Amino acid sequence: METQTAASPRVRSDRSAWARIKNRIWKDRYLLLLGLPGLAYFLVYKYAPMFGLYLAFIDFNPFQGIWGSDWVGMTHFKRIFEDTEVLRVIWNTLYMSFLQIVFAFPMPILLALMLNEARNQVYKRLVQSIIYLPHFLSWVVVVGIWIIFFRGEGLVNVFLRDAFGWDSIPFLTDPSFFKPMVVTQVIWKEAGWGTIIFLAALAGVNPSLYEAAVVDGASRMRQIWHITLPAIRSTIVIMLILRLGTVMDSGFEQIFLMLNPFNEQTQNVLDTFVFYKGIQQSDYSFATAVGMFKGLVGLVLVMSANRIAKKFGEDGVY
Incomplete structure (x- = not known):
């Protein structure tokens, strides 16, 4: 009983916080929609290509593919200074x-x-x-x-x-x-x-x-x-x-x-x-x-x- 009583205010607080967030999102829905193209630009052209950085740590072979190519670690970075x-x-x-x-x-x-x-x-x-x-x-x-x-x-x-x-x-x-x-x-x-x-x-x-x-x-x-x-x-x-x-x-x-x-x-x-x-x-x-x-x-x-x-x-x- 003590545990439930102690947890109840926290649960009510979390619910009220989520309710405020939802209300704020609904209130600013048009502004958020205007920001979606900019967000999509950064996700597609800035963040998604970051997965390609994996190529720097492998000896990429187009015929073997990314996951089939050999792992070489920091070899290519050493080549930069050599x-x-x-x-x-x-x-x-x-x-x-x-x-x-x-x-x-x-x-x-x-x-x-x-x-x-x-x-x-x-x-x-x-x-x-x-x-x-x-x-x-x-x-x-x-x-x-x-x-x-x-x-x-x-x-x-x-x-x-x-x-x-x-x-x-x-x-x-x-x-x-x-x-x-x-x-x-x-x-x-x-x-x-x-x-x-x-x-x-x-x-x-x-x-x-x-x-x-x-x-x-x-x-x-x-x-x-x-x-x-x-x-x-x-x-x-x-x-x-x-x-x-x-x-x-x-x-x-x-x-x-x-x-x-x-x-x-x-x-x-x-x-x-x-x-x-x-x-x-x-x-x-x-x-x-x-x-x-x-x-x-x-x-x-x-x-x-x-x-x-x-x-x-x-x-x-x-």
């Missing part, structure tokens, strides 16, 4: 990401600061619309424009020849031009779109802070340094943390389209390397191991950067 080609590709990927963080990441912040200083709203909206447009172009179109401009008889070389008498510069075939061109493409295509987040953060700055600064005699640069930048510092930190999570991801489509027989041996990155190994050479297990290694590095970087940000008093991602 293969000189993989190490070169990892270095190219890290170097490319470093250049993008140094040169491409700050550009949306600078553009947002400049747009925030614009007082003519018509001019501001016009500039915003113009710099947003490249984001909606596919990488096929962007690289195609670059090829038209920078090929041997392209507009840039014709201008340099006619204006300065220079010989044609092999922008597309000389490996030394590859990384600067890739970073420039990223800036041109994505810098304007990236300003949206920072402009939203700037919209939340209290105008009275600027008024007080003007009264104190602060110049526009002083106001930007002491009011604007501190106001969006947390947003900058969060975006930087998220960017570090993709440090091993240099963008497959862009790099693949920029590669040619003259530079592919020296400018290959992890994304294109996985494509060549997995699709063209049918080395599925090794390609899966490389992709898994890339994801693990990104996870470690995000967690480390988030922890460092919290130690410096920032909110972080989680």
Whole structure:
């Protein structure tokens, strides 16, 4: 009797909790239905493919199937650090990401600061619309424009020849031009779109802070340094943390389209390397191991950067 009496309040509490959950689900049923396509996307394209990571631990043979192939454990991961080609590709990927963080990441912040200083709203909206447009172009179109401009008889070389008498510069075939061109493409295509987040953060700055600064005699640069930048510092930190999570991801489509027989041996990155190994050479297990290694590095970087940000008093991602 004591046991039943003691359990009864707990049972009633559980039932009431379930009743509240059901009522809440029914109340928000339309919002939940709107979220189903997004949930299905992540389940189908993000979580379901994770079962394929099993290929990284077997010597996959298409004729034997996944479950019939031999288990090899960490062999393919050892190959990552023993293969000189993989190490070169990892270095190219890290170097490319470093250049993008140094040169491409700050550009949306600078553009947002400049747009925030614009007082003519018509001019501001016009500039915003113009710099947003490249984001909606596919990488096929962007690289195609670059090829038209920078090929041997392209507009840039014709201008340099006619204006300065220079010989044609092999922008597309000389490996030394590859990384600067890739970073420039990223800036041109994505810098304007990236300003949206920072402009939203700037919209939340209290105008009275600027008024007080003007009264104190602060110049526009002083106001930007002491009011604007501190106001969006947390947003900058969060975006930087998220960017570090993709440090091993240099963008497959862009790099693949920029590669040619003259530079592919020296400018290959992890994304294109996985494509060549997995699709063209049918080395599925090794390609899966490389992709898994890339994801693990990104996870470690995000967690480390988030922890460092919290130690410096920032909110972080989680």
